[in-house]
Each structure stands twice: as C-alpha cells, then as structure tokens.
Amino acid sequence: GFEVLHSSECIAALLDAGKIRFDHEIKETVTYQDPCQLARAASITEEPRKVLAAIPGIELKEMQGNGMYTMCCGHYPVELPESTQLAGKNRLEVADETGASTIVTGCSFCKWSLQGAAKKNDKEYEILDLTEIAAKAMGL
Numbered sequence: 001g002f003e004v005l006h007s008s009e010c011i012a013a014l015l016d017a018g019k020i021r022f023d024h025e026i027k028e029t030v031t032y033q034d035p036c037q038l039a040r041a042a043s044i045t046e047e048p049r050k051v052l053a054a055i056p057g058i059e060l061k062e063m064q065g066n067g068m069y070t071m072c073c074g075h076y077p078v079e080l081p082e083s084t085q086l087a088g089k090n091r092l093e094v095a096d097e098t099g100a101s102t103i104v105t106g107c108s109f110c111k112w113s114l115q116g117a118a119k120k121n122d123k124e125y126e127i128l129d130l131t132e133i134a135a136k137a138m139g140l
Contacts, residue, residue: 006038006042006044006047006106007106007129007130007131008038008044008047008048008051008106008130009044009047011047011051011130011131011134012047012050012051015050015051015054020134020138021138022054022055022056022134022137022138023137023138023139024056024136024137024138024139025056025057026055026056026057026058026133026136026137027057028057028058028059028100028101028102029059029061029098029099029100029101029102030052030058030059030060030061030100030101030102030103030104030133031060031061031062031063031095031098031100031102031103031104032048032049032052032060032062032063032066032103032104032105033063033070033073033091033095033103033104033105033107033110033114034048034066034067034070034105034106035070035073035105035106035107035109035110036070036072036073036075037107038106038107039067039068039070040068040070043068044106045066045067045068048104048106048130051130051134052104052130052133054137055133055134055137056137058133061098061099061100062098063091063094063095063097063098064094064097065094071087071090071091071094072087072091073087073088073091073105073107073109073110073113073114074086074087074088074091074113074114074117075087075107075109075110075113084113084116084117085116085117085120087113087117088113088114088116088117088118088120089117089120089121091114091117092114092117092118092121092123092125095125096123100125101124101125101126102125102126102127102128102133103125103126103127103128104127104128104129104130104133105127105128105129105130106129106130107129108129111127111128111129114127115127
C-alpha cells in the first residue's frame with residue numbers, strides 16, 4: 001500500500017509542492033554520476049538534474065556517458081577490487097573533462113567507489129550524495 005521512491009524523486013516532488021526551498025547559494029561547478037541501477041533499471045535520470053538545477057549557484061556540466069548511457073563507477077570493491085579501482089579511475093578521468101570540482105551522485109556505492117578512486121589517484125574532488133548537496137542548499 002505504498003510507493004517506493006528514490007531520494008531524488010522525493011526531493012523533486014517536495015520542491016514542486018513548495019514544501020522545501022533552496023535558500024543557500026552553492027557556487028560550484030558540479031557533474032552528476034548517474035548510478036547504473038537508477039538510470040538503466042529505474043529510468044530515473046531527470047529528477048536528480050531537476051534538483052541540481054534548483055540550487056542557486058550550481059553549474060551542472062554533464063560527463064560523457066550520462067543518463068541511460070552512464071558509465072560504471074566500479075561498484076564492487078570487495079568482490080572485484082582491481083576492477084573497481086580501474087572503473088573509478090576511468091570515471092574520474094571523464095569527470096576531469098568537465099572542469100567540475102564536485103561530483104554528485106544518487107548512490108552510496110558510486111560515492112564510495114569514486115571517493116576511493118579519488119584518494120588512490122590523488123584527485124581533489126568533493127564527492128557528494130544528492131541528498132547532501134540538497135541539505136547544504138537548505139542551510140542544513
């Protein structure tokens with residue numbers, strides 16, 4: 001008797017209903033890492049971008065391989081650590097092309113994998129979940 005929503009869908013709906021507002025400007029150039037399951041299996045690609053577009057000061061620069069054509073972050077750190085590091089490194093190289101200083105994603109695996117790859121490859125990215133940047137924009 002209930003509907004399951006991803007956090008991006010919930011935040012977008014709350015914005016549409018006027019129940020939350022983004023009052024704090026975040027002057028950042030960001031890129032969004034579409035999680036594989038969210039984009040391909042659930043077809044959720046517009047809601048995260050709608051949330052980012054509503055944040056004052058955000059400039060979104062799309063990576064190559066986004067939306068339904070997203071590239072893997074390397075999501076299997078325990079089972080396939082070498083593959084995870086390689087995929088994460090490759091994704092960060094694509095992110096480098098955007099000039100963004102922050103990578104936002106809607107998946108804890110993506111966040112974890114990209115943070116590990118950034119640390120291992122001496123990349124200076126802030127990597128945030130969409131809910132974290134939304135909370136910052138609300139002043140939380």
